[in-house]
Amino acid sequence: MTDSAERATGPAAAPGGRGGTGLAETPMVRAENLHRSYGTGSTRVEALRGVGFEVPRGELVALKGRSGSGKTTLLNLVGGLDTPDEGRVTVDGTDLSGLDEQGLLRLRRDSIGFVFQSYGLIPILTAAENVGVPLRLRGTDPREREERVALLLSLVGLTDHAAQRPGELSGGQCQRVAIARALANRPVLLIADEPTGQLDAETGLAMMELLRAVVRSEGVTALVATHDTQLLDLADRVLELSDGTITGS
Numbered sequence: 001m002t003d004s005a006e007r008a009t010g011p012a013a014a015p016g017g018r019g020g021t022g023l024a025e026t027p028m029v030r031a032e033n034l035h036r037s038y039g040t041g042s043t044r045v046e047a048l049r050g051v052g053f054e055v056p057r058g059e060l061v062a063l064k065g066r067s068g069s070g071k072t073t074l075l076n077l078v079g080g081l082d083t084p085d086e087g088r089v090t091v092d093g094t095d096l097s098g099l100d101e102q103g104l105l106r107l108r109r110d111s112i113g114f115v116f117q118s119y120g121l122i123p124i125l126t127a128a129e130n131v132g133v134p135l136r137l138r139g140t141d142p143r144e145r146e147e148r149v150a151l152l153l154s155l156v157g158l159t160d161h162a163a164q165r166p167g168e169l170s171g172g173q174c175q176r177v178a179i180a181r182a183l184a185n186r187p188v189l190l191i192a193d194e195p196t197g198q199l200d201a202e203t204g205l206a207m208m209e210l211l212r213a214v215v216r217s218e219g220v221t222a223l224v225a226t227h228d229t230q231l232l233d234l235a236d237r238v239l240e241l242s243d244g245t246i247t248g249s
């Protein structure tokens, strides 16, 4: 995997920042005093109650917590998919509260890669076509797109499965496709919500190892929610959410 990983990366991307941004010392993610509630009155749920943390550049940070502790809510705020009731999220030096819907769209398309528990692949497209979707959306030249897709499939070990559709792939292979797709636009931040949730223990561990390798080789920063304690050893640091607050790091 190392060879293809190096080729996928190129010389520009290195852990700790992308040369010339002047942001090398700024954490990739800074969350300050985040509050997010759902519902009103007696049905009101305070999902996040003053969450603050930082994710340093080039690190793989795991977010652990029981079901309902607020992990998905938090990842949605960090990824610009939702806005907090109070508090602030900064990604790669950009304060998300200063962005309008177009700005958030651009940030999600160009700077953030998402991986979900349910893979989120398009069933009628092949593995290669799924990986190429973000590149099509960005209007990448077809030849460049083809090369990037081939490189990414090789990075996740799926070169021989490029022409298969999700229904013809195993769960672990589908998640590899999803990871390759998330990396297509060379994001600075990878957000993964329970990426091993639908996989058996062994495949789940292999997936976390792949994420670990990708963080190193692609110079990407990753924030990964999991409640699988076995996977936490592979993280550079672990944040613990409990009842909407950070209780350990």
Ligand SMILES: Nc1ncnc2c1ncn2[C@@H]1O[C@H](COP(=O)(O)OP(=O)(O)OP(=O)(O)O)[C@@H](O)[C@H]1O
Pocket: 038, 039, 045, 046, 047, 065, 066, 067, 068, 069, 070, 071, 072, 073, 074, 227
């Ligand atoms: N759209 C919503 N409407 C109402 N309540 C919600 C909504 N989304 C989440 N919640 C509530 O907010 C709390 C946090 O949910 P969240 O999905 O963030 O937790 P989680 O740690 O990701 O859980 P899991 O590990 O089960 O995915 C829970 O009590 C949940 O029921």
